[in-house]
Amino acid sequence: MGKADPLLAEVAVPLPIRGTFHYQLPKGMAPAPGCRVRVPFHRRQLVGMVVGLTRDPQPFKTKPIDGVLDSEPVLTPDLLEAARGLARRTQAAWGEVLFSALPGYLRRGKPADTAPRSRIPESEEQPDRTTPLTLTAAQQRAFETIREAIRAERHQVFLLHGVTGSGKTEVYLQAIQEVFAAGKDSILLVPEISLTPQTIERFRGRFGHEAVAVLHSRMLESHRLMHWQRIRSGQARVVIGARSAVFAPVRRLGLIVVDEEHEPSYKQADAPRYHARQAAILRAGQAGAPVLLGSATPALESYNDALRGRATLLELPERIDRIPMPEVTIVDMRRQTGRRRLFSERLTEAIKQTLKKGEQGILFLNRRGFATVIQCGRCGQTAVCPACDHALTYHSGRQKLVCHPCHRLEPVPTLCPKCRGDYVRFRGMGTERVESELIRLFPGARISRMDTDATQARASHDRILKAFGRHEIDLLVGTQMIAKGLDFPRVTLVGVINADTALNLPDFRSAERTFQLLTQVGGRAGRAQLPGQVVIQTHTPHHPAILAAQAHDFKTFYLKEIVVRKEVGLPPFTALVHWTVKSLSATKAEAQAQTLAEQLRETMPETVRLLGPAPAPIPRLRRQSLWQIALTAPKPEILEAFLSGFLEKHRPTKGVRWIVDVDPL
Ligand code: ADP
Ligand code: ZN
Numbered sequence: 001m002g003k004a005d006p007l008l009a010e011v012a013v014p015l016p017i018r019g020t021f022h023y024q025l026p027k028g029m030a031p032a033p034g035c036r037v038r039v040p041f042h043r044r045q046l047v048g049m050v051v052g053l054t055r056d057p058q059p060f061k062t063k064p065i066d067g068v069l070d071s072e073p074v075l076t077p078d079l080l081e082a083a084r085g086l087a088r089r090t091q092a093a094w095g096e097v098l099f100s101a102l103p104g105y106l107r108r109g110k111p112a113d114t115a116p117r118s119r120i121p122e123s124e125e126q127p128d129r130t131t132p133l134t135l136t137a138a139q140q141r142a143f144e145t146i147r148e149a150i151r152a153e154r155h156q157v158f159l160l161h162g163v164t165g166s167g168k169t170e171v172y173l174q175a176i177q178e179v180f181a182a183g184k185d186s187i188l189l190v191p192e193i194s195l196t197p198q199t200i201e202r203f204r205g206r207f208g209h210e211a212v213a214v215l216h217s218r219m220l221e222s223h224r225l226m227h228w229q230r231i232r233s234g235q236a237r238v239v240i241g242a243r244s245a246v247f248a249p250v251r252r253l254g255l256i257v258v259d260e261e262h263e264p265s266y267k268q269a270d271a272p273r274y275h276a277r278q279a280a281i282l283r284a285g286q287a288g289a290p291v292l293l294g295s296a297t298p299a300l301e302s303y304n305d306a307l308r309g310r311a312t313l314l315e316l317p318e319r320i321d322r323i324p325m326p327e328v329t330i331v332d333m334r335r336q337t338g339r340r341r342l343f344s345e346r347l348t349e350a351i352k353q354t355l356k357k358g359e360q361g362i363l364f365l366n367r368r369g370f371a372t373v374i375q376c377g378r379c380g381q382t383a384v385c386p387a388c389d390h391a392l393t394y395h396s397g398r399q400k401l402v403c404h405p406c407h408r409l410e411p412v413p414t415l416c417p418k419c420r421g422d423y424v425r426f427r428g429m430g431t432e433r434v435e436s437e438l439i440r441l442f443p444g445a446r447i448s449r450m451d452t453d454a455t456q457a458r459a460s461h462d463r464i465l466k467a468f469g470r471h472e473i474d475l476l477v478g479t480q481m482i483a484k485g486l487d488f489p490r491v492t493l494v495g496v497i498n499a500d501t502a503l504n505l506p507d508f509r510s511a512e513r514t515f516q517l518l519t520q521v522g523g524r525a526g527r528a529q530l531p532g533q534v535v536i537q538t539h540t541p542h543h544p545a546i547l548a549a550q551a552h553d554f555k556t557f558y559l560k561e562i563v564v565r566k567e568v569g570l571p572p573f574t575a576l577v578h579w580t581v582k583s584l585s586a587t588k589a590e591a592q593a594q595t596l597a598e599q600l601r602e603t604m605p606e607t608v609r610l611l612g613p614a615p616a617p618i619p620r621l622r623r624q625s626l627w628q629i630a631l632t633a634p635k636p637e638i639l640e641a642f643l644s645g646f647l648e649k650h651r652p653t654k655g656v657r658w659i660v661d662v663d664p665l
Helices: 077-090 094-100 137-151 168-181 197-207 221-232 243-247 276-287 300-307 345-356 431-441 460-469 510-522 544-550 554-568 586-603 636-649
Strands: 008-012 021-024 036-041 044-054 157-162 185-189 212-215 238-241 253-259 291-295 312-316 327-332 360-364 373-376 393-395 400-402 424-427 447-450 475-478 491-496 533-538 575-583 609-621 624-633 656-662
Touching: 008 036, 008 094, 021 036, 044 094, 077 094, 077 276, 077 636, 137 157, 137 168, 137 312, 157 168, 157 300, 168 185, 168 197, 168 253, 168 291, 185 243, 185 276, 197 212, 197 238, 197 460, 212 221, 238 243, 243 276, 253 276, 276 291, 300 312, 300 554, 327 345, 327 544, 345 360, 345 431, 345 491, 345 533, 360 510, 431 447, 431 475, 447 460, 491 510, 510 533, 510 544, 510 554, 533 544, 544 554, 575 586, 575 636, 586 609, 586 624, 586 636, 586 656, 624 636, 636 656
Parallel strands: 157 291, 157 312, 185 238, 185 253, 212 238, 253 291, 327 533, 360 475, 360 491, 447 475, 491 533
Antiparallel strands: 008 021, 008 044, 036 044, 373 424, 393 400, 575 624, 575 656, 609 624
16 A cells, blocks of 8 residues: 555445445545545445545445535544444444434435525423422432433443333433533433423423424424534534434533333334434443433333343332322223223223313223224125235224225225125224214213324324313323323323233233333323322233233333243343345245245354244235244344344345344334
8 A cells, every 4th residue: 555545435325235335535635434425326326425534455446436515524423433333233234324314405415504494483482491300319319320420421321210200301301401511412312202392391491492402203304404403513402302313413422311211113113223222322332421211111121231230220119299109990891791892880980080070081092093893794804905914994084994004095895895795894993983982971071082193284293282281181092192201280090991902912022012001101190199090991901011010010020021031032131133025926025035044044153043934924015925034142243243244145036125123123
């Protein structure tokens, strides 16, 4: 290597292709890592990102770069490194992770200082500034432990396990205050649907309107860009956002908080299939900052990490002001008949009392639509999606049958498509049915529904919650959308219409999910002075997950469940990868799955186990046939090394796609 060798830019591109590519730079030009460039790529032009500079000669002929887009990096060195680690761990391309960290405008190559076309609407209610609350003894202990790591600028993972209403948010606020006072930046991740005006205003009230930036997927792209710019310029030093806010371009990261860290929505469904908790830990590790994970129902993995010393456990075992946990009643629905199959006598009575006292109730059912089974009363044929192997749900609002996995709409049949019989029955219940039945049973009550159907319009989600907060709604029906974060003092009743919806899923986490959902939704009741009650309707009243939720006993649930996971060899004791083979041709999908399994078996290390291939849980989706292979190993590193080697050498055959999901949920 001599002085004469030209300077090359090492560039990552936003494609699912492993490795980076080298391009020649014009004399005197040396864009810093983190700057975007335009590069020629297989007769196309792409926006790529510089990840390094080198004069090392390359084995292949290099092309000159088309242009440099940034004079200043759009991603910081800690982010470049964290993205690389995340790509390795999730078997995604580095470029895929890097570009998912950027707002859409920048992904498309627009200048980073583009003035967004619209301005952020001034919040109608400028929140009143609030002062920190005097912490309870338990909050104080937790806070001081975190503060020590913040002051020492030390990377350390904390798990704050606090029951619902124990004041976790105040601990977050004061920890962030500590970072803020030191002139550094904080990121608070929340699940998408708990990113309500209530949450945002709480933070704006403490740090000022200007200091807080918000990033989530429901906002206009131009607003996203503006918030991104405010963060990058240092104007906003507290970032609140959903999953992808973990990549916010803060300059001096002092803390990442992951609220409701057990939430499945932290895992991204498309490539790069990362988990925001994992991304937070990687990034904070690069920046030398602590991570604070918080939950009333920690993920088994996180709690296990805490017990094994990989995270520091902090506990808030009581509600603020010693407010009691709500009383939980379990109703055995196997004994209910007729109309009582929707609302038991016990729940009907509880709703009646709640309304009479002028209090509010939340009714939870994790299923959308009106009827979930459409079946011919004569031949037994059920309505399924023409593009998927999946039953259709009847939505009364839209007057259509809907396929939930693919969103396809079908007309409502009056005749059975198979036997032409005219006795089509609608069975099974969703939130629309619960709502209409409530209206029938309680004619005077003000009833609203909140699920993805009811909140199609922008901001309708916030509008319903505001109305509920002002007590313009007595009973709120909804899916898991209403299970989290809501803090309304007049809610004294939570009714779970059917606790078994999640238990019946073919997923080893179904018990854990059920426990989490019941605890979270139940935790909305009786958060202030008025005592709360929870009524859980179920066909499996003795299930450990339901009993543990009744007793508000995370620890017992954890200890039982972790034994099962260990015996069966499931996470957190084994690393898991789901490999899906997808094709429009059913024969191709199956043949490829078989070949792939053979190739994997031939080359995999001894400690790796392979299950399958088998048809995926939904075997046909959007006309594609899906087959699945599961791989397990005692340690994630084993799978990581094996898979990256394998994927470098193997490609799917034509007409087939592979989806490799590491640590699937
Ligand atoms: P969690 O997030 O743990 O469910 P929140 O943070 O929503 O609980 O707190 C529950 C309620 O208690 C909120 O209304 C909050 O304002 C209040 N609160 C929290 N900490 C304190 C405190 N130290 N003193 C008085 N009230 C508090
Ligand atoms: Zn479908």
